[in-house]
Amino acid sequence: MVLNASIGFAQEYSAERTSESLQAMVPHRCRVLRGGEVTDLPAADLVPGDVVLLEAGDAVPADCRLVEAHDVTVNNAALTGESAPVGRSAQAVDAGPLLRARNCVFMGTDVISGSARAVTIATGTATEFGRIFKLAAAAPRQKTPLQHQVAAMARRVAGTALATGGLLFAVRLPAGQGLVPSFVFALGVMVALVPEGLPATLSVSLAIGVRRMARSHALVKKLLAVAAAKPEVDPAAHDTAGPRTTEHPFDAERMLMSTVTGTPARGYEVHVKGAPQAVLGRCSAIMTQGGSRPLDEAARKAVDVANDELASQGLCVLAVARRTASGPRPGRQEAESGLTFLGLAGMLDPPRPEVSAAVAACRRAGIRIIMLTGDHPLTAEAVARRVGIVRHPDPVVVSGTELGALDEPGLEALLARPGEHLLCRVSPLHRHRRPPRPRGLSSRSADGCAGARHRPGIGRAARPGARCRTTRA
Structure with missing residues (x-):
């Protein structure tokens, strides 16, 4: 009892402190x-x-x-x-x-x-x-795998308790026991089968897991330092050799990010990564085996071909570029213009094994699936074909820019078009836009259109792993 109360108090106190810190962000x-x-x-x-x-x-x-x-x-x-x-x-x-x-x-x-x-x-x-x-x-709250497992265990415990209590009640009653004593006895057995210390046990188990992770140096401030340790890159040594002086974070409109680092030998350098089209549009030169040369139309087409080749294999493609900076904190406009294109990196983010079965079950139930993703159209189509969302030669592909320009009647007309739909390069704002119910569809089909992205395997969230492949333009 004392342990349960202590852990409960600690959790409630932590939640209150978090709430107070959030409220402090808004001035009074x-x-x-x-x-x-x-x-x-x-x-x-x-x-x-x-x-x-x-x-x-x-x-x-x-x-x-x-x-x-x-x-x-x-x-x-x-x-x-x-x-x-x-x-x-x-x-x-x-x-x-x-x-x-x-x-x-x-x-x-x-x-x-x-x-x-x-x-x-x-x-x-x-x-x-x-x-x-x-x-x-407005974002839907999705349960974590642990919450699903705990809920399943709770259902099993509850089912076992009810079955055991019902069996004991049925056995005692014909044996001459009274109705009320038999019911009270069965109820007591059911209550005894429910573990009262389960919340405390879960909390302690999670705390022990976190401590084990900390001892293995798995707790990091930035998760990307882990998506770097796999290819044997030492982030600490890299930061020491070229400390970062400023950063222009990624946003969905620019579709890229840039950092500035300083070294005694090379001075200050800007490093940029992002969507190939966005990065390429800010480059004026390209790095080849023979050195840097102007980025002409032929080179741009070669980069586009390489990008399409990687994307058609279902890879998420990033472009990388760099330039020399005039100081430690250049403005965003200066930092992200006049770049030298370095190359492309293709990352394989495979679907979960159960996705194909989930898509097939949706189709058997008459649910129409529409895929929303931030990936390149070719990447999205390759992944959609792999899991069975797209089966025909010519799916309807709509970019986030086109989607944002549609009003409600236009969106309704788009969803009413026959065929398989892929909505690519969408932003978080597009994902929160609730489509109207298309004409001619049943309520079940319309619900499938509106909620398909929340099902397992729809969109980027369904692909947890990552492998890298790189190519030079």
Whole structure:
């Protein structure tokens, strides 16, 4: 009893601390200029049009447009993942994605240095932080394999307890025992068969497993340091030889990421990886066995052919490139332009063994399957054919760009088209878009269209392993 209570208290306390830390990301009070006077207000009372005063150390209370800024830098890690502070100014910028606007600051971020005045443009769930919250809240919660195993075990224990209690009740009653005593006895046996310490046992087992992993050095801050140890790359030695000075994280719009490292011999270098089309479009040279040369049209076509060849084998293809940087922290525009193309890497992410059977079961049940994936169309088609989602020569292939341009009637018309559908290069926003029920389909078929991506084997989540194959353009 004492052990159960202690473990339960520790878990509840940890959950409360986590909740408090999340709530601390949203500021509670802010300074606002109203009627020519500075007023201290709760952040919840902000409305669009309010002028907010910001200083170093302040949490940004809403999405705001800077109208006056003095050496302002902010930490946008909560929104973009960028660990280094980024500069902000009050100067006008060209039209584009709001998160890239250097004259805007966003709720959930912190002012690192400087001071500013900013006009509130969005509050609450209308902010970029609120949009992420709504997407996260709308995401379906899927059980982990451990939860499935625990649920199956609980069903077995419950079934055994009920069967045993029923059998004892049936045996005692004809033997002359009273109805109530027999029922109470059977009920006591059923309760005794249920392990009261199961939650504590699971918690202790998980804790022991984590300690064993830690002793084997399996607990790492970045999981990618493990997808590096397999090909015998030492991340620690690499970081020591060329320490990273800045990073421009991956996002679904650019479809690439870049890092800057510094070495005494070569100075500062930018390394870029991402979707082949995105990286190739930012390259002006290509590295060959004879050295670097200009990236002409023939070389571009050769890279495209190599990319298609790898993708048609069901491989996820990444392009890599580099360039020399002028300093330790070049801007994103400088870092990701004028690159030298190095090559392509193809990674095999195989479907789980049970996927083909699950797809076949869906087909027998009359469920129409639509595949959503962030992969290249050729990669998606190869994987879809491997698991039986695509069986005919010409599936309907729609890119994420085309999907995003469709309104509701257009999406309905797309899903109503006969044939096998592959939606490729989709973003998280596309995945959360709920399609309407296509005309002419039964409710069972329509539900299959809307929910196929959550079934085992649909999309990237069904392919846990990874093997690498590389090729040079």
